[in-house]
Amino acid sequence: MPDVRLLVACRQVIVDTFSNAASAVGILDSLTLASVPTVLPSLMVLAVLEKRDGDEETLPANIKVRLDGAILQSSTGSVNFAGQRMARIVANLGNLVLPAHGELRFSLETPREESLGEYVVAIEPPVPNLFEPHSENKGATSN
Numbered sequence: 001m002p003d004v005r006l007l008v009a010c011r012q013v014i015v016d017t018f019s020n021a022a023s024a025v026g027i028l029d030s031l032t033l034a035s036v037p038t039v040l041p042s043l044m045v046l047a048v049l050e051k052r053d054g055d056e057e058t059l060p061a062n063i064k065v066r067l068d069g070a071i072l073q074s075s076t077g078s079v080n081f082a083g084q085r086m087a088r089i090v091a092n093l094g095n096l097v098l099p100a101h102g103e104l105r106f107s108l109e110t111p112r113e114e115s116l117g118e119y120v121v122a123i124e125p126p127v128p129n130l131f132e133p134h135s136e137n138k139g140a141t142s143n
Contacts, residue, residue: 001018001048001052001055001057001059001110001114001116002050002051002052002059002079002081002087002116003049003050003052003112004047004048004049004108004116005048005049005050005086006046006047006048006116007016007046007047007048007106007108007117007118007119008027008045008047008119009027009028009043009045009104009119009121010024010025010026010027010028010043010044010045010108011025011026011028011042011043011044012025012026012042012044013025013035013044013046013072013090017091020056022046022048022088024044024046026042028043028121028130029121029122030121030122030123030124031081031104031121031122031123031124032100032124032125032126032127033098033117033123033124033125033126034125034126035096036098036099036100036101036123037097037099037100038097038098039095039096039097039098040094040095040096040098040138041094041095042094043092043093043094043095043096044090044091044092044093044094045063045087045089045090045091045093045106045119046089046090047063047066047085047088047089047091047108048086048087048088048089049079049081049086049089049108049116050085050086051065051084051085051086051087051090055081057079057080057081057082057083058080058081059078059079059081059110060076060077060078060110060111061077061078061079061089061108061109061110061111061116061122062074062075062076062077062109062110062111063077063088063089063091063093063106063107063108063109064077064105064106064107064109065104065105065106065107066104066107067098067099067100067102067103067104067105068085068100068102068103069073072096072097072098073093073096075091075093077089082103087109098123099111100123101123101124101125102121102123103120103121103122104120104121104122104123105118105119105120105121106118106119106120106121107119
């Protein structure tokens with residue numbers, strides 16, 4: 001099986017037309033959501049895989065999104081190395097519904113559910129404000 005060199009969830013992936021370089025914009029490491037359920041309208045996964053000696057040129061693969069173990073979304077596709085040592089996957093998972101706070105896992109898997117790699121994002125409620133808003137009393141003003 002190939003090695004996963006990069007697997008990241010982000011808001012947007014931009015691929016430069018001239019250099020073919022991919023840029024992940026708005027990388028998600030955690031999300032603070034005031035209320036759930038909520039929808040993430042812009043969500044992408046960027047993965048880079050490296051082919052090992054003896055690996056096939058094409059590998060069926062699935063990207064699965066789980067929240068605390070429950071599958072929220074599954075996207076089926078394949079990785080095509082096309083004679084190269086490295087291959088890239090860009091998956092658009094927009095409009096993902098998050099029903100609760102918890103641990104959001106993005107995994108790249110074979111059809112037999114063997115994990116190639118995974119990326120975890122914490123979905124957290126806001127931290128309560130421990131102090132009341134305060135305005136200073138400047139006292140009376142005189143003319």
